[in-house]
Amino acid sequence: MQPVATTFFFYFLSGITLISGILVITRKNAVHSALALILGLLAQAGLYLMLYAPFVAGVQIILYAGGIMVLFLFVIMLVNLERAQKEEQFNKQWLVGLLAAVALGGLLMTVYLKGSTLFTEHIAQPVENSNTQQIGVMLYGNYMFAFEIASLLLLVAIIGAVVMAKKRI
Amino acid sequence: MAPITTLHYLVVAAALFILGVIGVLTRRNVVIVLMSIELILNAVNLNLVAFSRMWGLHGQVFAIFVITDAAAEAAVGLGILIAFFRNKETVNVDEVDLLKW
């Protein structure tokens, strides 16, 4: 399946991603932020599809948009944020933070512009039809230890979350 | 228009990363700080997947690990947030300047 109108979709999806990113960090209401983030995640899944990574796109939708973000929304509903909305949204050192971030961005841009020769267009032959299979083989082959550690990490996270959120320990 | 190269994706990812950093550094609301961290992780993911188009599938595998990581981070982070809110009735990061209460 050849992607159609690649250029258009790239700008469209990355535009959505960036705009929703801006919305995430500027909205007063945390729910709106979360919704913007979900939109961004979905647009990003589209970008993954354009990069011949359908499995990652699927995982992104299931895990991120369907799982993690629901967790976020769940928590936002549990903790009543009405008071937080009326307060000052940005902290006192916001200017410093902003400057630091912009400086970092400038750094990255410089690297990209100066070093654009580093990123020569080397296209690996994407085998889309067996993408999932190859990822599976890699996960259980090359990266088996990492995979196991990730599962351990999740276990720790589950226990940690339960302990943390429990009312009376 | 010029064809879309990897560099395009990298620029988008960098912009997303910067947005995340700004969110983490400037917002007071913990929930939004956590979401900004998600933004950062996503920017990384986008980078990884973009590179995987150049150098094979390793990047995608790593993206999956990052997503796993994000799930763990979100679970623990939100757990801390709930415990925090229960005790302090606030979700502002700059009010958590005590190590105990």
Next chain:
Amino acid sequence: MLDYITSYLSSNTTPGQAGNVFWALVYIMVVFGGVSVAVMAMNWLERKALAHFQIRLGPMRVGPHGLLQPIADAIKLLTKEDIVPSEADKFVFWLAPLIILCASFTVYIVVPFGPTHAITDLNIGILFMLGVSSLSVLGVVMAGWASNSHYPLIGALRSSAQMISYEVAMGMAVVSAILMTSLNADGTGTLSMIGIVQAQQAQHTWFIFKFFPLGFIAFGIFAIAMVAETNRAPFDLPEAESELTAGFHTEYSGLRWSLFMLGEYAAMIAVSSIAVTLWLGGWMRPFPNTLTGDTWDLVFSLIPGFLFLGLALIAFIGVARMPKHPYFRIQTIGLAGFGAVLGLIGLVLFAPPVRDRIQDIFWFCAKVAVFMYLYIWYRATFPRYRFDQLMRVGWKVLLPVSIGVLILTAIIGVLV
């Protein structure tokens, strides 16, 4: 241009794979129109069947035997005042039903009604379906939160917890079916919906009977989890009428409410079609391996036509039994017309070219219809679970069992 249109007809793939935009659009129209009609029919059927379970008649006034009731309902809902609570978050309130609707309709892109009768065939098909249908939980959460009212909020919390929990067991059951697809010579499984059915075809069995009882248990887990996923009785806690009035859509009315309704029914059909694809052989007719030969092929291909003729016959019996009173004249004529349409469809289905093309779709839809009936049956029979019991069933029964089934399937798959 004409070439572009006709060239697809001779190809042997789905329009999405063929990259044929025109036919893809046609398919999209047909599928979405079909699903909308199916939702309306389901609406009527549910009220009617439920009524007969409960010794009542159900809708009888609008059209013969209430056949036009869904249309009347639709008109009523469309013209009803659209109330938005004053303290609600307007934008999110507006967005929530749309998300549910989009999520449950987008899923149909990969539903395989036949070997080529799908809008497209993604090679992450099942992942896509599960992922997109899991997005509808967002709509539920948003609706509950945006209403700014306690009942919807509790409903939304319940619902999101329920949907996420059951998704886990559901996913495990799905994985065990996907494992079965890889039990062929070269050991490559598939996530594509069409590929899964083809794997069943190649292995000469429906996956429900594979490694009996493993396939059956996995199917059972999925069948339970999908009821919970779609918030239907006996897992309809999010909209438990007697507890939370209507759950997350308490504050909705008119058009928006009808979107929820549409989304719910579309999701029911969607998850049923996942079940049919994974375990019940998708578009394959019953007994494709034991009852082989041209005669049996002919017999099975005639069934759709006879089914419609039978329905027409029932309609005509209804006509004959209508009271002979001028008051019922229009109803009688309507019912006769309905019967005539059904009979005509039946006759068209006998024509060999139609017969051959429609078979796959018919068997797929017939299998889904069985699930739809089961949904209604559950609703008539079961009381509602309590929230903690629901969670217990999800996490302590379904999840361990489904993991066990998955492991056993893997082991047997390696050994065999």
Next chain:
Amino acid sequence: MGDQITKDPASFISHLELDQPDKTFLDSNELIINMGPQHPATHGVLRVILKLDGEKVLGTECVIGYLHRGVEKIAEHRTYTMFNPYVDRMDYVAAVSNGLGYCEAVEKLLNVQAPPRANYIRVILTELNRLASHQLWLGTHALDIGAMTPLFYTFRDREEILKIFEKYCGARLTTHAFRIGGCLYETYDGFEQDVKKFIDFLPPKIDEYEELLTTNRIWVERTKGVGKISASDCIALGVTGPVLRASGVKWDLRKAQPYAAYSDFDFDIPIGQSGDTYDRYLVRMEEMRQSLRIIRQAVERIPEGPIMAKVPKVMKPPVGEIYHSIEAPKGELGYFIVSDGSTQPYRIRVRPPSFVNLQALDLMVRGQLVADVIAVIGTLDIVLGEVDR
């Protein structure tokens, strides 16, 4: 003004001494929700303010009075005869029982004895009414728990009882079947056949209800261990009827202080052990069977004779006071009547079973889940007309 209350249920609940095991610990998700007065599962206009921790109930407050019609006050301005129809409007589901209790109380005050045939008719109709009341309870209770279908089955069968009522006295719900001193109407032709037919008709139907529910896993899980109340708590709160019997106390006024003709019949009092919702369900189901037994005996042995005792046209009971109670379907229904010797009662106080049983709600649901509140309201079998009077 009403809006003010609705807007802030917290102001209502503020005086509630809710158990706070850990006062320093702030609960992040404490929620106060208002269930009713317009709520499908509160059986009318009961308003329950729930204090929730997530799904757990921390406390409840019942707000009643939305259906208050001042029945007791009205009585002070009506003659004894005139007040008789009013009592039907209290527990409109079991109007016949209400009438029986009132008539017997006034008869006791007047020192009149209803003739035996009247007593038998009274027993038959009252027991039929008990069946109707229990059927309505079962249907709505099951509906609350999510089983839709039993509702329609019970209503189908309840219809047969109402038909008998209609044939007997012309009314289906608020029957006003009895008069002080006996019955006004002689049984119609074929009454006995109708009743006998009904007795044979109902047992398979009761089995049908039980088939749907008794062994249904979900039903058992939803009701077992839910809304438990101990016998001592029941007695302390004055809870009566099937709720008390399900806790293991064998107390039924039909046996304990027989009235009408109940001493003539042979029947059992079903009791439960654990006092949970499931036991109450079983007790009521068994009560339905026992009622059928009583009706069968009564119909077979119904004596001939007058149906009305000699009662003065203008009733002037002697000065005094009387308390008479009967076993209504929902529990002990008592009438306390004070007479000042005039044609009108000086004061009538009704002891309605629903009102008293409703007190137990808070005790039964505390610490349980929201869904259990619904189950418990259903199992208490309250009728708001009787709670509010």
